[in-house]
Amino acid sequence: EPEVTQTPSHQVTQMGQEVILRCVPISNHLYFYWYRQILGQKVEFLVSFYNNEISEKSEIFDDQFSVERPDGSNFTLKIRSTKLEDSAMYFCASTATNEKLFFGSGTQLSVL
């Protein structure tokens, strides 16, 4: 069964450093998303992406965040200057029809 894959599974970084989280969505999907989940809390929407542009973004997704689909298969989330409060599990998701999102296993980001 096709699945969304995310790398790395764990990322440790120093505060102020840039990080790039990588995702390979399911191949025929057209809509892409990033969510995050702070430990023990709910899954929070960050951004949706369709047709090579951002469709929606939340208040969390400020100027420190950016997304890119650099080629036909990858979808990345960049955090330019990480803060302690960026520590969370980051999930990528994709869907063919902007319903029924399929999620990856996540990247655990730890900012020290």
Place this chain on the structure above:
Amino acid sequence: GESVGLHLPTLSVQEGDNSIINCAYSNSASDYFIWYKQESGKGPQFIIDIRSNMDKRQGQRVTVLLNKTVKHLSLQIAATQPGDSAVYFCAENITPDKLIFGTGTRLQVFP
């Protein structure tokens, strides 16, 4: 507002019993709802969805009920099994490109 909330943070059931997990949503304009299951260390896994023009939808051992009058969603799991132990989230599409998750309910299944 955009809030989607859950009534109970933890639900404990005996194996073989039926489970009912509830969810309240606040956006009356939402027209699509999903239930996700999240096991420890994993991403959310799709269980079942329902559109606002339906009141009930059934899957394998699961049923979702939608009451638009009181903005309430429920997930029923028949003959609950140990493998059903997880956190369950309801989510709503408040816009076509923005799926908002609720707080989550932990389901614990005891033998």
